[in-house]
Amino acid sequence: MFFESAALRRVQPSATIAASAKARALAAAGRDIIALAAGEPDFDTPENIKAAAIKAIHDGKTKYTDADGMPALKEAIAAKFARENGLTYKTSQVHVAPGGKPVIYNAMVATLNPGDEVVIPAPYWVSYPDMVLLAGGEPVSVATEAATNFKLQPADLEAAITPRTRWLILNSPSNPSGGAYTRAELKALAEVLLRHPQVWILTDDMYEHLVFDDFEFTTIAQVEPALYDRTLTMNGVSKAYAMTGWRIGYAAGPEALIKAMGKVISQTTSNPSSISQYAAVEALNGTQDFIKPNARLFQGRRDLVVSMLNQANGLYCPTPEGAFYVYPSCEGLLGKTAPSGKVIETDQDFALELLETEGVAVVHGAAFGKSPYMRVSTAASDEAIDQACARIAAFCAGLRG
Numbered sequence: 001m002f003f004e005s006a007a008l009r010r011v012q013p014s015a016t017i018a019a020s021a022k023a024r025a026l027a028a029a030g031r032d033i034i035a036l037a038a039g040e041p042d043f044d045t046p047e048n049i050k051a052a053a054i055k056a057i058h059d060g061k062t063k064y065t066d067a068d069g070m071p072a073l074k075e076a077i078a079a080k081f082a083r084e085n086g087l088t089y090k091t092s093q094v095h096v097a098p099g100g101k102p103v104i105y106n107a108m109v110a111t112l113n114p115g116d117e118v119v120i121p122a123p124y125w126v127s128y129p130d131m132v133l134l135a136g137g138e139p140v141s142v143a144t145e146a147a148t149n150f151k152l153q154p155a156d157l158e159a160a161i162t163p164r165t166r167w168l169i170l171n172s173p174s175n176p177s178g179g180a181y182t183r184a185e186l187k188a189l190a191e192v193l194l195r196h197p198q199v200w201i202l203t204d205d206m207y208e209h210l211v212f213d214d215f216e217f218t219t220i221a222q223v224e225p226a227l228y229d230r231t232l233t234m235n236g237v238s239k240a241y242a243m244t245g246w247r248i249g250y251a252a253g254p255e256a257l258i259k260a261m262g263k264v265i266s267q268t269t270s271n272p273s274s275i276s277q278y279a280a281v282e283a284l285n286g287t288q289d290f291i292k293p294n295a296r297l298f299q300g301r302r303d304l305v306v307s308m309l310n311q312a313n314g315l316y317c318p319t320p321e322g323a324f325y326v327y328p329s330c331e332g333l334l335g336k337t338a339p340s341g342k343v344i345e346t347d348q349d350f351a352l353e354l355l356e357t358e359g360v361a362v363v364h365g366a367a368f369g370k371s372p373y374m375r376v377s378t379a380a381s382d383e384a385i386d387q388a389c390a391r392i393a394a395f396c397a398g399l400r401g
């Protein structure tokens, strides 16, 4: 008989992956589905990056590398942090893993003991609490509000910290809300953190390059150098360079932490694909020409979605500073009845009925720890977004009661 571990029993499968899978299954069954549930850019990896990978194959760079990343990539990462974030790291302070996800997991496994708490502002990226649980820790979710673009407030951070708090996980710009912290907002959080030396900070900067309206991206170790010795600054090539399938994520931080994370990866996955590592070197060292046009493209889509959703009956959509998601509220529609006769009681009901009735896939807010909202991805063509928003508006208009 199958036996599941107690640690795994505490964990949910990824709701975003489940939503995308359901949309794909309906489309495969012949339904006309527009999926705004994806967490990846809808275009191809740039040619120079592909060429570097092909060259690596032809050059026979197909063997094991150091488990936590080859020196050339660590150097490219250290150079990126110096160039873009004003942060100085030695290569011995850099960790590379098969995606941003395992970087976070390795950090949690390397540091958490039973009962250790990790503060996570909600709405959060679905995987944070589950990774903390798998690593034996306790996620402590702290609510944020739409009025502040879902950003953690210093007083709420202060109230959430206990003697058992080991980490704060910050994510800016955020998946799912798109909210991004200004320098002043980070400084205010840093002031709280300086009072609590037992708390380390994991900052997930995956969407760094997707910021809008001249927003200036900054990261907490840059804003408050006194936190450098307890900050893990995490990033990756997945979103910035449309490289989700290549599986390269990285982080830099204090040497002792990086060494511990290296121990985890050396006994688990070992190195990420050598070919992907060569591609990532080119991504970081090569031309950055497409990054700004890319951000402008996503800004245009954000503007389109925010404007269309705010015109839909009963929806309210804040304007995010970055990433490729918006996080509208469907509170105004709870209690209403869908054409199927089903009463919309939760954001999950809303998302399910929307998919069934209009064939638009979004992810319900409960999956991200904040209801009643939904995450709408803008990683789709303008045409698809336009059509999907029109269908969402039709769905909202068709609710009765």
Ligand SMILES: Cc1ncc(COP(=O)(O)O)c(C=O)c1O
Pocket: 039, 098, 099, 100, 101, 102, 125, 171, 174, 175, 204, 206, 236, 237, 238, 244, 247, 248, 249
């Ligand atoms: C906020 C955030 N962090 C990390 C990741 C993981 O990235 P990767 O695909 O490199 O594992 C994602 C992916 O969706 C994300 O949205």
